Each structure stands twice: as C-alpha cells, then as structure tokens.
Amino acid sequence: KKSFRVVILPGDGIGPEVVAEATKVLEVVAAASTDIELKLEAHDFGGCAIDKHGLPLPESTLKACQEADAILMGSIGGPKWGVNSKVRPEQGLLSLRKALGLYANIRPANFASDSLVDNSPLKASIAQGVNIIVVRELIGGVYFGQRKEAGVAPQEDTAWDTMIYNVAEIQRITRVAAQIALAADPPLAIHSIDKANVLATSRLWRKVVTETLQAEYPQLSLDHHLVDSASMFIVANPRKLNGVVLTENLFGDILSDESSVIPGSLGLLPSASLAGAPSVADYRSESFKATPGLYEPIHGSAPDIAGQGVANPIGTILSAAMLLRYSLGLDKPATAIETAVRKVLDNQDKGGEGFRTADLGGTVKTKEMGEKIVEVL
Amino acid sequence: KKSFRVVILPGDGIGPEVVAEATKVLEVVAAASTDIELKLEAHDFGGCAIDKHGLPLPESTLKACQEADAILMGSIGGPKWGVNSKVRPEQGLLSLRKALGLYANIRPANFASDSLVDNSPLKASIAQGVNIIVVRELIGGVYFGQRKEAGVAPQEDTAWDTMIYNVAEIQRITRVAAQIALAADPPLAIHSIDKANVLATSRLWRKVVTETLQAEYPQLSLDHHLVDSASMFIVANPRKLNGVVLTENLFGDILSDESSVIPGSLGLLPSASLAGAPSVADYRSESFKATPGLYEPIHGSAPDIAGQGVANPIGTILSAAMLLRYSLGLDKPATAIETAVRKVLDNQDKGGEGFRTADLGGTVKTKEMGEKIVEVL
Ligand SMILES: CC(C)[C@H](C(=O)O)[C@@H](O)C(=O)O
Ligand SMILES: CC(C)[C@H](C(=O)O)[C@@H](O)C(=O)O
Numbered sequence: 001k002k003s004f005r006v007v008i009l010p011g012d013g014i015g016p017e018v019v020a021e022a023t024k025v026l027e028v029v030a031a032a033s034t035d036i037e038l039k040l041e042a043h044d045f046g047g048c049a050i051d052k053h054g055l056p057l058p059e060s061t062l063k064a065c066q067e068a069d070a071i072l073m074g075s076i077g078g079p080k081w082g083v084n085s086k087v088r089p090e091q092g093l094l095s096l097r098k099a100l101g102l103y104a105n106i107r108p109a110n111f112a113s114d115s116l117v118d119n120s121p122l123k124a125s126i127a128q129g130v131n132i133i134v135v136r137e138l139i140g141g142v143y144f145g146q147r148k149e150a151g152v153a154p155q156e157d158t159a160w161d162t163m164i165y166n167v168a169e170i171q172r173i174t175r176v177a178a179q180i181a182l183a184a185d186p187p188l189a190i191h192s193i194d195k196a197n198v199l200a201t202s203r204l205w206r207k208v209v210t211e212t213l214q215a216e217y218p219q220l221s222l223d224h225h226l227v228d229s230a231s232m233f234i235v236a237n238p239r240k241l242n243g244v245v246l247t248e249n250l251f252g253d254i255l256s257d258e259s260s261v262i263p264g265s266l267g268l269l270p271s272a273s274l275a276g277a278p279s280v281a282d283y284r285s286e287s288f289k290a291t292p293g294l295y296e297p298i299h300g301s302a303p304d305i306a307g308q309g310v311a312n313p314i315g316t317i318l319s320a321a322m323l324l325r326y327s328l329g330l331d332k333p334a335t336a337i338e339t340a341v342r343k344v345l346d347n348q349d350k351g352g353e354g355f356r357t358a359d360l361g362g363t364v365k366t367k368e369m370g371e372k373i374v375e376v377l
Numbered sequence: 378k379k380s381f382r383v384v385i386l387p388g389d390g391i392g393p394e395v396v397a398e399a400t401k402v403l404e405v406v407a408a409a410s411t412d413i414e415l416k417l418e419a420h421d422f423g424g425c426a427i428d429k430h431g432l433p434l435p436e437s438t439l440k441a442c443q444e445a446d447a448i449l450m451g452s453i454g455g456p457k458w459g460v461n462s463k464v465r466p467e468q469g470l471l472s473l474r475k476a477l478g479l480y481a482n483i484r485p486a487n488f489a490s491d492s493l494v495d496n497s498p499l500k501a502s503i504a505q506g507v508n509i510i511v512v513r514e515l516i517g518g519v520y521f522g523q524r525k526e527a528g529v530a531p532q533e534d535t536a537w538d539t540m541i542y543n544v545a546e547i548q549r550i551t552r553v554a555a556q557i558a559l560a561a562d563p564p565l566a567i568h569s570i571d572k573a574n575v576l577a578t579s580r581l582w583r584k585v586v587t588e589t590l591q592a593e594y595p596q597l598s599l600d601h602h603l604v605d606s607a608s609m610f611i612v613a614n615p616r617k618l619n620g621v622v623l624t625e626n627l628f629g630d631i632l633s634d635e636s637s638v639i640p641g642s643l644g645l646l647p648s649a650s651l652a653g654a655p656s657v658a659d660y661r662s663e664s665f666k667a668t669p670g671l672y673e674p675i676h677g678s679a680p681d682i683a684g685q686g687v688a689n690p691i692g693t694i695l696s697a698a699m700l701l702r703y704s705l706g707l708d709k710p711a712t713a714i715e716t717a718v719r720k721v722l723d724n725q726d727k728g729g730e731g732f733r734t735a736d737l738g739g740t741v742k743t744k745e746m747g748e749k750i751v752e753v754l
Pocket of ligand 1: 090094253574575605
C-alpha cells in the first residue's frame with residue numbers, strides 16, 4: 001500500500017468550510033482504493049495562525065508542509081489582518097511559496113459544465129469552449145527581486161522594484177508548461193506572454209521559451225503575444241488563447257485573474273502551485289516520487305459569508321483533484337472527481353434551477369454540494 | 378484671431394486614410410470659427426520615416442512636434458519593420474513621448490453611441506453604461522528605468538528591468554487625473570490601481586495619490602484596487618470602475634487595452650498623451666497657453682486592410698476632438714464633434730444596418746463615414 005502525507009491548511013473565513021468538503025472527497029477516494037492511503041493532518045496558517053502564534057506561517061506548519069507530499073489549502077486573509085497590519089496572512093503565503101520552491105502556478109479557466117456558460121459575463125458565443133490553463137512563474141520576477149522603499153536613503157523620494165529572471169528559472173517553468181500541454185490528447189498549444197518590445201526580462205523570456213521548446217518539445221505548437229494584446233484577447237476572443245498560457249509572475253497574476261472571471265464564479269476554480277513538473281510516472285512504480293505542491297481554490301476568504309455554510313466548495317474539491325493528479329500521480333481518481341462535479345452541475349432537476357450554490361444563483365449549501373459530489377463519486 | 382499649429386503624423390498602414398478624415402473635421406471646425414485658425418502641417422513618422430530617412434523620428438519631425446501646440450497621429454508599424462528589425466517604428470513613439478514629456482496618457486472606453494452596446498463581447502447587461510477613462514503614467518516606471526539584457530556581463534544568464542517612480546512623477550499624473558475628473562459634472566470618481574501588497578513603487582504610488590488628492594482635491598472620491606482585482610472588474614463588473622482609472626505605465630498599458638475591447642471595436646476609440654494637465658482656461662484669455670499633446674486612435678496600422686479605404690476613422694476623429702479640448706481649450710467644438718459622431722452611429726436607416734464601417738459589421742467606407750460626420754457637424 002502506497003502512503004501519502006497530505007497537509008490541510010483550512011485558513012480563514014470560508015476556508016475551513018470548503019476544505020471540509022474537499023477533505024471528505026479525498027477520504028472517499030482513499031477508502032475506495034486498495035493500494036493507496038492518504039494521511040491527512042491539519043495545521044494553522046494565515047490569519048488564524050497570526051492570532052494563535054503571532055505569525056502567519058508558524059515553524060510547525062512550515063515543517064509539516066516541507067515533509068508533506070502535497071498541501072491542500074482553503075483561503076486566508078480578512079479585514080482583521082488588513083493592509084495596515086504589521087503581520088499579514090499574504091506574507092505567509094509568499095514565504096511558503098518561496099520556502100517550498102513552488103515555482104509553477106497552474107490556473108485552469110474553463111467551464112466545469114457546459115450548463116454554466118450563461119453565467120459568464122461574456123456573451124455565450126464568445127465564452128463557450130474557453131479552456132485556458134495559465135502556467136505562471138511564481139517565485140521570480142518583480143515579486144522577489146531587490147526593491148527599495150521610498151523614505152529610505154539615498155533618494156528618499158524614490159522607490160524601485162527589480163524584475164529579474166535568469167535562464168534556468170525560465171527553462172524550468174517552460175518545462176512545466178510543456179508537461180501540462182503534453183498531458184492532454186492531442187497536446188495543447190502553448191501561448192507565451194511577455195512584453196518583449198519593452199522589457200529585457202521579456203526578451204530573455206521569449207528567447208529561452210522558444211529555444212527550450214524547440215530543443216526539448218519540438219512537437220508542441222508555440223506562439224508569442226504581448227501582455228497588452230493578451231489582455232484584450234481574454235475578453236474579446238478568449239478561445240484564441242485556448243491551451244496553455246505561459247507567463248512570468250506579475251503578468252500571470254493579472255492574466256490568470258482576468259481569465260478566471262470568464263466561467264462566471266470564482267467559486268468554481270482550482271489552482272496548483274508546484275515545486276516541479278507534474279508527475280506523469282505511475283505512483284505504483286518503484287521510482288515514483290510525489291511532486292510537492294500547494295493546492296487551493298482561487299477565491300478569497302469571503303468574510304462576508306463566512307460561517308453561513310453557503311460557500312461553493314467546488315473550487316476546493318477540484319483543487320483536491322489537481323492534487324491527486326499532479327502531486328500524487330493519481331490521474332484516474334482525479335478525473336473521477338472532475339466527472340462527478342460536472343454531473344452534479346449538469347443535474348438540472350432541483351426545483352428547475354439546477355444544483356447550484358448561491359454564487360451561481362442557487363440555494364444549495366456548502367455541505368449539500370459536498371455530499372452530492374461524494375454521492376455521485 | 379488665435380492661431381494654433383497642429384502637426385499631422387499620418388504614419389503607416391491605414392494611418393493616412395483615417396487621418397485624412399480627421400483632418401477634414403478639423404478644417405471644418407476652423408472654417409466655422411471666426412476667432413481661431415489652425416495651421417496643419419504633415420510630417421514623416423514611423424515606418425515610412427524609416428524608409429525615407431533611416432529612422433522613425435527624423436530630426437525635422439521632432440522639431441516640428443516640439444514647436445507645435447498639438448499633434449495628431451494616425452498609426453505606425455507593420456510587418457515590414459517587425460520585431461527583428463534593427464530600427465522599429467515603436468522606438469520613434471517611445472522617443473517622441475519622452476522628448477515631449479508626454480507623461481499623461483488618457484484613454485476613454487465608452488460607447489460612442491448606445492446603439493453599439495450589442496457589439497461588445499460582454500453581455501449587454503454588463504457592458505451598458507460603461508464609461509471608464511484610463512489615465513496612465515506614460516514616461517516612467519519600468520518603461521524607462523535602468524535595465525540589463527541577458528548576454529551582457531556580469532551574469533550573462535540574467536536580465537533585469539527596474540520599475541522606478543518618484544514623488545513628483547506620481548503627483549503630476551495624479552493632478553491630471555483630478556483635472557479630468559473635475560471636468561465632468563458631477564465630478565468623476567478616481568480609482569487608483571497598484572500592486573501595493575508586493576511592490577515598493579506601488580506603496581509609494583498609493584501614498585502619494587492619496588495625499589495629493591486629500592490635500593489638493595478633497596472633493597473627489599478615491600478608492601484603491603490591486604491590479605489583479607481591477608483586471609477582473611473590467612470583465613465581470615466594469616461599471617464598478619466608471620470614472621477615472623489612475624495607474625502607472627505598465628499596469629496602464631494592460632488595463633487600458635483590456636477595457637478598450639468593451640465597446641466592441643478598437644476602431645472607435647481615441648487617445649491623448651499630454652505634457653501637462655488639460656487646459657481648462659479659455660483659449661481667448663490673454664494667459665492661455667496650449668497644453669502640448671499627441672492624439673491618436675488606439676488601433677494599430679492594420680496592414681491587412683490598408684489602402685482599401687475601409688478603416689473606421691472614428692477613433693481618429695474623436696482623437697481630434699480630444700485635441701481641441703485638452704490642448705487647445707476648445708471644449709465646444711470638441712463636444713460638437715462627439716455629438717456628430719453619436720448621431721451618425723445612431724442613424725439606423727442605411728439599409729436597416731445602421732451607418733457602420735466594416736469593423737462593426739457594416740459596409741460604409743472610410744471616406745463616406747468622414748463625410749457623413751462632417752455633414753452632420
Ligand atoms: C496575495 C498576493 C501577494 C498574491 C500574488 O499577487 O501572487 C495573490 O494575488 C495571488 O495571485 O495568489
Ligand atoms: C508600442 C508599445 C511600446 C506601446 C506601449 O507599451 O506603451 C503600446 O503598447 C502603447 O500602449 O502605446
């Protein structure tokens with residue numbers, strides 16, 4: 001029996017509620033299998049950790065995460081630990097990303113079910129069939145370059161930040177994008193996004209992406225777009241970017257958020273942050289090693305609805321599916337979860353309004369949704 | 378009689394075609410007035426200047442622009458002078474912005490006529506009533522900070538760019554945003570966009586914007602959004618950003634392009650780049666001084682349709698209106714042009730399909746559209 005350690009970070013706001021449902025799903029998957037075992041253990045992280053331990057990423061949590069095969073997180077933050085607080089939950093997230101070397105952020109934007117197309121802010125004719133996976137470099141660029149605050153000598157009236165990339169950083173994220181593209185049949189196209197007409201880092205980005213794919217994955221289709229142009233496509237013609245959108249940290253932050261509103265509710269979307277290319281080897285093979293990764297829904301902690309049991313758990317449940325696939329090499333149960341989610345969303349019989357949580361205009365509660373998915377599974 | 382010098386830069390591709398129509402409109406405005414005179418003179422700029430003079434911004438063109446009260450440009454660039462060329466048209470544009478100190482880029486995104494709402498990629502319920510004016514800082518930030526290319530010592534495998542701002546740069550663009558907000562009745566709200574949870578430049582940005590408005594324009598409403606969050610609003614709930622969106626150079630590049638697709642055709646939208654706060658003083662007063670500015674439609678040179686006479690001249694004609702208002706202090710003729718454009722677009726009688734150029738699904742030619750607007754004017 002293969003055993004995996006999964007750390008659970010419920011976090012703040014609706015985090016614990018949505019994580020509870022995803023945990024049930026993981027337990028069902030483990031119970032149904034004769035050859036895998038999942039050891040789940042919860043730890044404090046984010047605002048609740050600030051309250052208990054004085055900092056968002058306590059030593060014990062970091063240690064557990066470092067030893068884990070994968071991490072499932074809810075959401076962190078809230079008005080209690082706002083922009084003016086000394087210690088903020090987001091600092092914990094940035095530290096965790098850096099400490100675990102989670103350099104590859106994977107954010108799919110697609111319709112979990114075709115029945116959701118009308119929920120998009122885009123016209124149905126433009127939204128239907130959108131299937132974009134943003135692969136964002138997560139621990140480089142202007143997020144982690146040197147910077148100087150204003151108010152500090154010399155030139156107290158000036159602040160600066162450095163956007164910086166080296167060849168190795170760009171190569172490894174390119175390989176992750178290639179692995180994700182190759183996991184689909186037929187392989188997905190890669191769209192690399194930069195601002196090469198202005199930035200030196202972007203010129204290096206474009207060169208390394210091109211050379212790495214040409215040398216190692218010549219079978220994949222590749223094109224390049226400027227970030228301003230890509231931001232237009234996502235609204236006007238998003239299918240043009242169907243496939244893998246490969247980009248650096250800051251552009252990825254903006255473009256992944258922009259594309260995430262296409263499906264009509266942030267509550268639906270999962271994400272993964274990986275410390276390596278996703279596992280394609282079979283978990284039963286001797287040589288199999290889990291790819292460490294942090295999985296979380298893309299929505300925030302939604303303090304306004306926390307504690308009411310009305311949040312949509314689907315983003316977290318689909319994050320658990322990504323966890324099984326990318327970290328643990330368990331593609332089949334991952335696909336089974338995704339299919340169950342689709343079936344539940346397709347189910348239009350509950351009072352004629354479909355099986356929908358409040359974010360999608362329905363009345364289904366967090367728990368009901370989780371149980372229904374488990375049932376179908 | 379007050380006399381103004383306006384330099385015309387037709388540029389490449391469809392540039393000369395659309396500029397011709399806007400020039401007609403300016404001539405009509407001048408002819409109709411007893412107290413102003415416009416001296417229009419055309420100069421080479423962009424790809425055509427590379428072909429003739431070896432560089433995109435010849436000395437003579439720069440000199441004429443420096444002496445002008447305002448500049449009207451078509452569009453520049455084309456496959457002939459692509460990314461791999463040594464000398465590129467865009468370099469001329471960046472140099473001209475810098476040389477003239479055009480630090481304030483103004484990009485409205487709205488529906489020139491309500492009859493266009495159905496052309497939006499967004500659902501009508503989301504698109505209608507969108508009225509965003511992006512005010513982008515144009516000659517600072519990561520565009521003009523120090524940078525190092527890869528392949529250059531030390532650390533040949535590394536490239537970097539510097540995003541840099543000082544207090545004065547942020548103050549002056551904030552004042553332009555405030556003037557634009559105040560020009561409307563009631564004044565517009567200001568939405569400042571940054572990434573203050575990560576960037577030192579953004580923290581300075583947020584501080585200076587807040588302090589400048591509090592001290593100098595306390596009557597204006599101000600809120601702050603993170604750039605990732607703003608990129609979501611523009612798709613999911615753009616009216617939330619109605620008013621003035623104030624931001625730095627790179628974020629402004631991305632967000633202004635993103636919002637510009639809401640109206641359904643890039644051919645409709647104008648832009649202004651100013652070397653100061655827009656003129657509000659009356660041009661007849663002794664103390665009046667024009668605010669130097671460069672005005673251009675936001676669309677590109679569209680080499681695929683160049684020479685066919687089918688491009689939409691409205692973006693350029695509305696740019697000419699902005700030129701009259703912001704540089705020359707001629708608000709009335711500016712409004713008259715905008716009204717004429719709206720009337721022509723509202724006219725639904727041409728074969729039942731409205732008066733529309735090809736970009737909006739119609740059959741009206743560039744010249745016809747220009748003449749119709751002149752006629753209504
Ligand atoms: C909280 C913030 C620092 C973070 C980021 O910009 O990376 C967030 O927006 C995200 O995308 O996970
Ligand atoms: C051509 C390019 C350098 C330019 C920019 O990024 O500023 C363009 O995208 C623009 O917005 O005018």
